[in-house]
Amino acid sequence: MTSWGLESLPEHRVSARQGYVVVDVETTGFSPARGDRICEIALVSLDTGGEIVDEWHSLVNPLRDTGPAHVHGITKQMVADAPVIEEVLDEVWSRIAGRVLVAHNASFDLRFLRDLPGSQWLTETLCTQKLAPEFIPHGKWTLSACCERAGIPLSDAHHALVDARAAAELLRFYLRRGVSWAEKLELAATRAPEWHPLGLPQRRALQR
Numbered sequence: 563m564t565s566w567g568l569e570s571l572p573e574h575r576v577s578a579r580q581g582y583v584v585v586d587v588e589t590t591g592f593s594p595a596r597g598d599r600i601c602e603i604a605l606v607s608l609d610t611g612g613e614i615v616d617e618w619h620s621l622v623n624p625l626r627d628t629g630p631a632h633v634h635g636i637t638k639q640m641v642a643d644a645p646v647i648e649e650v651l652d653e654v655w656s657r658i659a660g661r662v663l664v665a666h667n668a669s670f671d672l673r674f675l676r677d678l679p680g681s682q683w684l685t686e687t688l689c690t691q692k693l694a695p696e697f698i699p700h701g702k703w704t705l706s707a708c709c710e711r712a713g714i715p716l717s718d719a720h721h722a723l724v725d726a727r728a729a730a731e732l733l734r735f736y737l738r739r740g741v742s743w744a745e746k747l748e749l750a751a752t753r754a755p756e757w758h759p760l761g762l763p764q765r766r767a768l769q770r
Contacts, residue, residue, distance in 0.1 A: 590629030599624035604722035620767030659757035
C-alpha cells in the first residue's frame with residue numbers, strides 16, 4: 563500500500579466536513595435488489611487525524627419484516643415507530659458528503675447506500691476488512707476477529723452503532739501505524755457535490 567503524509571491542502575478546496583465517516587448498517591437480508599432493506603444505520607465521523615468528532619444512529623422501519631432478528635436483535639415491534647430510510651437521509655448524506663466513507667466489509671454497506679436517493683455524495687471509500695491483512699495479519703477478517711487481534715473491545719456486535727464505533731477504532735489503529743489517506747481525503751472533499759437537503763420529509767432518529 564502507498565502511504566501519504568497528511569499534507570495541508572489548499573484552503574479553498576477543502577470541504578468543511580473533510581475527514582472520514584464510518585458507517586454500519588443492519589439489514590433485513592443481503593440484497594436490496596431482492597427487496598432487503600436497512601433496519602438500522604449508524605455513522606461515526608472522524609477528522610483527518612482520526613479523532614472522533616461526531617456520531618449519529620437510528621433504527622429504520624424497512625416496511626417489511628426485519629429479517630434475522632437472532633443476529634441483529636431488531637424486531638418488527640422495535641421499528642414500528644421508526645422513520646423510514648428516506649426520512650433520515652438528510653442526516654446520513656450531510657455526514658457523508660465530502661468525507662471518505664469507511665466500513666468493515668464496505669461492499670455490503672455500499673450495496674444498500676448506493677440504492678438510496680442522494681448516493682451521488684458517495685465518492686471515496688475505504689474497507690477496514692480489506693486493509694486488515696497489512697496491519698493485523700494471520701487470522702480471520704470478521705470485525706470481531708480483527709478487533710480482538712488489535713486489542714479493541716467489542717461486545718453487542720451487530721448493533722449498528724457498536725459496530726461503527728469498533729470499525730472507527732480499527733481505522734484509528736491503522737492510522738497510528740503511520741499511514742494516512744490524504745489523497746482520498748482530498749478527492750472526497752473536492753469531488754462530492756455540495757450537500758443540500760433532498761427535499762424529502764424528515765423525522766428524528768429513533769434509537770434502541
